[in-house]
Amino acid sequence: MKxxxxxxxxxxxxxxxxxxxxxTSNFTNPQPKLSIDEKVALLDxxxxxxxxxxxxxxxxFQDSGFSTDCSFNxxxxxxxxxxxxxxxxxxxxxxxxxxxxxxxxxRLKIELYKYDEDVSSxxxxxxxxx
Amino acid sequence: MKSIIKSILVSSVLLLSSCATIISGSRQSxxxxxxxxxxxxxxxxxxxxxxxxxxxxxxxxxxxIILELDGYETYKTKLEKKFNAWFIGNIALGGLIGIIIDPxxxxxxxxxxxxxxxxxxxxxxxxxxNGKLFIxxxxxxxxxxxxxxxxxxxx
Numbered sequence: 700m701k702x703x704x705x706x707x708x709x710x711x712x713x714x715x716x717x718x719x720x721x722x723t724s725n726f727t728n729p730q731p732k733l734s735i736d737e738k739v740a741l742l743d744x745x746x747x748x749x750x751x752x753x754x755x756x757x758x759x760f761q762d763s764g765f766s767t768d769c770s771f772n773x774x775x776x777x778x779x780x781x782x783x784x785x786x787x788x789x790x791x792x793x794x795x796x797x798x799x800x801x802x803x804x805x806r807l808k809i810e811l812y813k814y815d816e817d818v819s820s821x822x823x824x825x826x827x828x829x
Numbered sequence: 830m831k832s833i834i835k836s837i838l839v840s841s842v843l844l845l846s847s848c849a850t851i852i853s854g855s856r857q858s859x860x861x862x863x864x865x866x867x868x869x870x871x872x873x874x875x876x877x878x879x880x881x882x883x884x885x886x887x888x889x890x891x892x893x894i895i896l897e898l899d900g901y902e903t904y905k906t907k908l909e910k911k912f913n914a915w916f917i918g919n920i921a922l923g924g925l926i927g928i929i930i931d932p933x934x935x936x937x938x939x940x941x942x943x944x945x946x947x948x949x950x951x952x953x954x955x956x957x958x959n960g961k962l963f964i965x966x967x968x969x970x971x972x973x974x975x976x977x978x979x980x981x982x983x984x
Contacts (some may be wrong), residue, residue: 768890827875828872829887
């Protein structure tokens with residue numbers, strides 16, 4: 700009985716803490732934080748980066764094994780928040796693995812950039828609500 | 830015969846005890862109203878319509894909410910995921926499957942507007958009824974805008 704209680708407790712703790720995807724970040728050139736009013740462009744694989752940009756860092760979203768909140772739109776929204784925190788206004792997907800037999804999650808490699816012009820004019824991915 | 834009944838009973842307890850998923854579902858109906866109405870609503874910076882509006886939002890995500898209306902200050906808040914008490918039903922019934930399923934479906938969470946020092950943000954009132962979340966926002970007049978007239982309703 701004690702063992703069952705331990706298992707239930709362990710599963711509950713894992714369930715409560717492990718539903719988010721694993722995020723690895725590396726910021727080589729962080730910039731001043733951006734406010735929520737400042738636009739951030741989300742560029743998918745097919746979208747091209749503009750010229751004269753400064754690289755701020757990289758992000759990597761992986762499946763933690765228990766991730767459930769890992770749709771493409773949700774990850775792009777998380778990437779946008781990370782971008783703002785580190786002063787980037789372009790989120791560029793450089794590698795995208797779709798959900799498959801081995802993982803129900805999108806897995807993304809992302810690069811973050813700072814662009815001094817208006818990002819609204821760049822062709823970009825339009826975020827949708829899941 | 831007794832063993833069949835026992836098996837059915839055990840299976841039912843195991844299979845039907847994803848309490849939160851069964852009772853609450855993986856999405857939560859969220860209704861946003863504002864005073865005055867017709868404010869533009871952005872959820873995660875995606876324009877979804879004007880108040881009053883109802884959306885079924887995933888319970889396993891957090892959302893940013895922005896309301897915009899000419900002449901009023903832009904209202905910003907967050908919907909946070911909190912613990913859904915129905916999840917405890919799994920532990921009470923010994924439902925191991927429920928403990929796994931509820932986190933996967935997101936049903937172990939419920940959405941709630943962010944708190945500041947334990948109270949909702951100024952101008953926000955909310956209520957939960959039958960699992961549905963109702964949020965009412967009183968928008969503040971923008972002090973830098975100036976009223977230049979008032980439209981009258983035609984009879």
